Amino acid sequence: MMDAIQIYAIAAGGTLCIFAFVNLLPLLIPLVTRVSIFVSKHFRYPYILHRHRILGPWTRAGVVIQLAYLALNLFCVFAVPSGDGLKAANFSDAGRRAGALAEVNMIPLLAGPHFAFLADLLGLSLKTIRGIHRSAGWMTAALVFLHAMAAASDGPLPIDVSQNLFAVIGASLLCLLLVLLFPPFRKLSYELFLRSHQALAWGSVYAVWRHVPSDKSSPRAYIYITMGIFAATYLLQTGAVIVRNGVFRHQLSRATITHDSGAVKMQLRLSKPLTMDAGQYINLWIPSVSFWSFLQTHPFTVISWDAKDQDRLDLLIEPRRGLTREMLYHAEKGYTINPLVMFSGPHGGTLSMGEYESVLMVASGFGIAAFLPHLKKLIYGYNTRAVRTRRIHLVWQIKNEADGLIVQEPLNIALEEDKLDDGCILSISVYVETKSSPKKPFGERATMYPGPAPLPEIFLAELSGNNIKVHAAEVGAEGQKSLEQSESTSSTLQGDVESGSRWTVAGDGRMLVAVSGSEVIRDDLRAVVRKYIRMGVRFVELDYQPK
Template structure:
């Protein structure tokens, strides 16, 4: 049971062990199932012994309370139940964990020292990690804006912070509502820098609870927290982190990034890192292809400034972007590419930055590497094209990394496709953040 009670937050425990959050969540679930299995064995042993079990005895009563708490924990861990109200059920989960831990302590209170040692281990591990976690709490000022149904949070940090590509933070905004002090949510950091950052960018897809409350405050401007004239909502924000493991994407010759909807947020920092690494001769990567499947235009509009920034830094044109939009029109996002002497080219020349449109002189334009399409992406054809291009550009076949942050259907499709290319040095990496 130590993995279940070793700390107040799974992200921090995953960092201590050096494993992804999803891996520690599996450890947490497995440990919980084993604990309940041992509990059932303990109960069956008592029933089989036919010894009396009077509840008037405090030891027996606390044992019953602890056992019921563990059983309820297992039942309420069902993903189907959590889909209705995750925030409420996670607080119930934590409350039941506290009740079960206290009940186990009371149940063992009169036992010999050896059984109680385990309870001491639980308490010591929990208090140690809780104290250590307190040193990783950061204070910041959040500027919150929205683009249709997508929220952008800009955190102005009180001190510079180093965040690696792919890492995330757990964000608290205490003043949002009464219950917000008890609510924290993990969000992938979309911004990236080779050094320390003085501000962090987060993109949020409202689903419910705190995120939906944020969108409501921005659109209604109710109570004393009126939005500023620039459309932003100022808030004091606390966060822990950064958490998570950064993948060594620069070790691959070709990187194919496949994403859908808000999954682009998990790809952006890696995209920036790859472009910087190539320009600074710190990366082996020579080809980067971003395939982005969009249902509607809102997410594209929210991150188009970051995409344009990445394109402007891509001086050697190793990046190509393919956007597939199912509805809303393929002309929605003003994506542009800037060549080495300043000429902007792209799927839409009406740039949001008019000064750059008049910059430079006429030269031979590089090939069009930003393509916007209507419909869905043909992933099988795209994978084959990347394989062929890698063979043509290199005398020796290099390794190909396929990174995905998308829906369950998209990931299932990619798993099946990549499995057929395992002999061709192709690897699939599923990022920690996956959109619903």
């Protein structure tokens, strides 16, 4: 037990450390910023393995993390503590340790009934949660394989013993689960694949529970922890759905389903107002669309936004297969009128685009849906002087002119709302891949160009800062000097970057490049932006990415 002198020494030393930390904090922030830029440029953005039908893309940072994860698991399997330090485990002991470690790796696999809710709970992106699930799944399978090899090397396993029988059953279920992961099985029917995946996973858990000896509490404790975490997150998610939908206090929400230019448009009339930030999405359940739809929930990006709570949510849905194709069919035939719906959400993090002076939005196809709420929020923030943004350029790549009709009306509304001080902070460029005629107007103040979008040229033009709108009242002596510098250096921007110049965007402003587009567009933009990270540019892939 500590005496008064020890407590005094710890308190005095801790106080001095706090003062020193606060004093050194201004010096640490630039260091952290430089380290972050270095990591982004050399690890987060570059690919080691590019996209492939089965593998990729793998960034350098991703490979380093996976290797560290693999090394940690190998150390836990083969390194055994002893009185003299660490020693290598024999193959039989390593197999037993691999079995226990496989149970530990199963915990994140079954941490929740839905990825979206788990991502919100942990404050991670949906892409990160899926990556963790994928890595933990393959690691669990590898450890189970090692455990089975070690058990087989110890001698025959009589099947008439219950523990051995369920070991074989569990291994068989796991092998079937891995086989169904291959793309041909997933594309056949994703809903059927998902339910089969979940059923096989829980079947494997039950087989492991029966395989583990009942007289050993430690291995079974991992299974009880897994089930306890799943039950807790399931109850939390169920409670959130009940509260959000007002199940016991209000009537359930209703939907109006229409179609336009091959797209499904849906408006939800909510039973109670909902706070929804730009870029967030909901998981929707519509039991009356098809026979199996009562077993399905699908994520959809909300394209409406309001500064206040919303009692109506607008969705723009791309018909693919399964439920979305059924929704288009019902909308065209008028079969489903005013159906009951339930939803979970809002899901997804918030992206503060208003912190950036210049925002370049790049979309292809239905990726435009992810940017519509951001446009509304940014223009509202500009009109109310609540954001820093002074330039928005939306670049939309489509296959033919007919695709542009889907959102021409909301884009024109956004342009009309861009009216403070004569507006014009928003510029919209539409590029048609199959079009060869000269450019022409696309609605109000938007332009349609032929061919694919020249993304590097567009990015450099925005990076120069020449298109950023600055009010006369905001331009003092320093501001005028900054603008003159921007104009004089824009033509030599490429050379400045290659020589390592620290010239920044329009007077130390920051630029955001956000993309919701095809894999080719995302990879091309990533490669371009990587060279300009030191100039205050940030690259973001939104949650929704069109196929």
